[in-house]
Amino acid sequence: xxxxxxxxxxDSYEGQEVNITCxxxxxxxxxxxxxxxxxxxxxxxxxxxxxxxxxxxxVASLFIPADRKSSTLSLxxxxxxxxAVYYCLVGGNTGFQKLVFGTGTRLLVSP
Amino acid sequence: NAGVTQTPKFQVLKTGQSMTxxxxxxxxxxxxxxxxxxxxMGLRLxxxxxxxxxxxxxxxxxxxxxxxxNKREFSLRLESAAPSQTSVYFxxxxxxxxxxxxxxxxxxxxxxxx
Numbered sequence: 001x002x003x004x005x006x007x008x009x010x011d012s013y014e015g016q017e018v019n020i021t022c023x024x025x026x027x028x029x030x031x032x033x034x035x036x037x038x039x040x041x042x043x044x045x046x047x048x049x050x051x052x053x054x055x056x057x058x059v060a061s062l063f064i065p066a067d068r069k070s071s072t073l074s075l076x077x078x079x080x081x082x083x084a085v086y087y088c089l090v091g092g093n094t095g096f097q098k099l100v101f102g103t104g105t106r107l108l109v110s111p
Numbered sequence: 112n113a114g115v116t117q118t119p120k121f122q123v124l125k126t127g128q129s130m131t132x133x134x135x136x137x138x139x140x141x142x143x144x145x146x147x148x149x150x151x152m153g154l155r156l157x158x159x160x161x162x163x164x165x166x167x168x169x170x171x172x173x174x175x176x177x178x179x180x181n182k183r184e185f186s187l188r189l190e191s192a193a194p195s196q197t198s199v200y201f202x203x204x205x206x207x208x209x210x211x212x213x214x215x216x217x218x219x220x221x222x223x224x225x
Contacts, residue, residue, distance in 0.1 A: 032211050043115075043201045043216025044154070087153065091210025096142070096161045098169060099210055101153040 004088045009106040018075040020105050022088030025069050030094065033064060033071045036087040036101070044087060044101070048073065075107075083109045113137055115217035117202050123223045124192045132187040132220050134202030140215075142208040143185035144169075145177060147198040148219075154201065160185055161208045192224045 005023040012018045036044040050062040061074040087104040091097045118133045141162045146154040156169030158177040176188045200220045205212040
């Protein structure tokens with residue numbers, strides 16, 4: 001699995017847009033980029049996945065540049081309930097792979 | 112449809128005691144996983160089962176054993192608990208084992224070893 005690097009923590013205020021960038025310089029051709037969200041005292045949950053360009057769902061957007069060496073998770077107009085740890089993972093769609101969650105990015109949203 | 116369930120939710124053990132953490136999923140998933148999460152840390156994979164009938168070691172398997180009882184159930188056993196095993200344990204499952212497939216997590220078991 002490709003190694004990922006993301007900021008340890010970020011702070012924001014309610015109503016702001018938050019962008020969390022993940023670097024994955026050695027991403028392979030068949031790798032997808034997946035983001036998980038973990039609230040305190042809960043297991044992680046899948047929030048978004050993409051391969052290239054832009055993906056949007058009801059929770060977030062994922063921007064992936066043409067070289068795919070990085071990706072940006074965008075959370076529009078965050079609320080206090082978006083306070084969580086966000087993990088970026090990169091891996092392929094075939095065969096068995098052991099996910100490496102790392103320490104993620106701890107997002108704190110303040111009033 | 113309960114997803115992934117884990118029992119117990121909390122457990123306190125004394126050093127040297129044994130226990131089994133239970134996990135079950137009702138999504139007909141092939142792959143199941145056990146992770147541990149220490150305070151302020153990410154998840155570390157203990158053991159996984161890529162498919163029914165198979166199990167394999169993850170990143171931190173020492174001190175643990177697992178059993179894939181059937182397609183639904185995957186248990187984690189601590190034979191002789193140690194304080195270093197104090198952690199939150201998460202079970203997860205996915206349709207297949209590639210990272211492309213979403214992993215669904217249980218609510219976790221908080222284990223304290225005195």
